Every structure is written in structure tokens, then in C-alpha cells.
Amino acid sequence: MTKELAIQILRGEVLGTNEQTHKAVFMAIKALKNEQKYGRWIKMSDADGIYWACSECGEDLPRVSQYNPQFDLFPRLKSIDKTDYCPNCGARMDDVKK
Numbered sequence: 001m002t003k004e005l006a007i008q009i010l011r012g013e014v015l016g017t018n019e020q021t022h023k024a025v026f027m028a029i030k031a032l033k034n035e036q037k038y039g040r041w042i043k044m045s046d047a048d049g050i051y052w053a054c055s056e057c058g059e060d061l062p063r064v065s066q067y068n069p070q071f072d073l074f075p076r077l078k079s080i081d082k083t084d085y086c087p088n089c090g091a092r093m094d095d096v097k098k
Contacts, residue, residue: 039091057089
């Protein structure tokens with residue numbers, strides 16, 4: 001199967017057989033795996049505290065509120081723990097230890 005036919009089947013421009021559709025999907029998955037992005041977490045800070053940002057897309061990890069009314073006047077935000085992959089762009093983070 002050619003790359004062009006696989007793209008047409010996946011876009012719905014051409015009606016393929018079940019076998020052709022499965023092959024087109026596997027070709028797309030293989031192509032996506034070959035285009036894996038790599039990045040690293042960059043430590044950032046702002047008025048709300050420290051957080052981690054992706055070097056590939058620049059988006060930061062989601063932050064959760066840490067508020068203890070007994071000690072804090074204002075809620076503080078804390079970045080979630082660093083992950084193996086960026087949840088925004090899918091880049092593999094090399095600095096995360098297994």
C-alpha cells in the first residue's frame with residue numbers, strides 16, 4: 001500500500017477494505033512513533049510558586065492549589081510531579097528517571 005492511499009483511506013476520501021484500513025492505521029502509528037519528540041522539564045517560577053515547563057512546546061504542567069487556611073493567607077499553586085511525557089505535546093522527557 002502506498003503512503004498516499006493510506007492517507008486517503010484515513011481521511012475517508014477512499015473506501016478501503018478492512019485489511020487496507022488496518023494497514024493504513026498501522027502505517028500511521030509507525031510514522032508517529034518515528035517522529036517522537038524529545039524534550040526536558042525546565043524549572044520556572046512566578047508569583048504563584050515553582051512549576052515545570054516543557055522545553056519542546058513551552059506549556060507548563062498543570063498546577064494544583066495548596067491552601068492551608070491555618071498558615072496561608074493566599075492559596076499557593078504547586079506543579080504536579082514531573083512526568084515521562086509532556087501531556088500537551090507528547091514529547092518524551094529525557095530528564096525523568098525511571
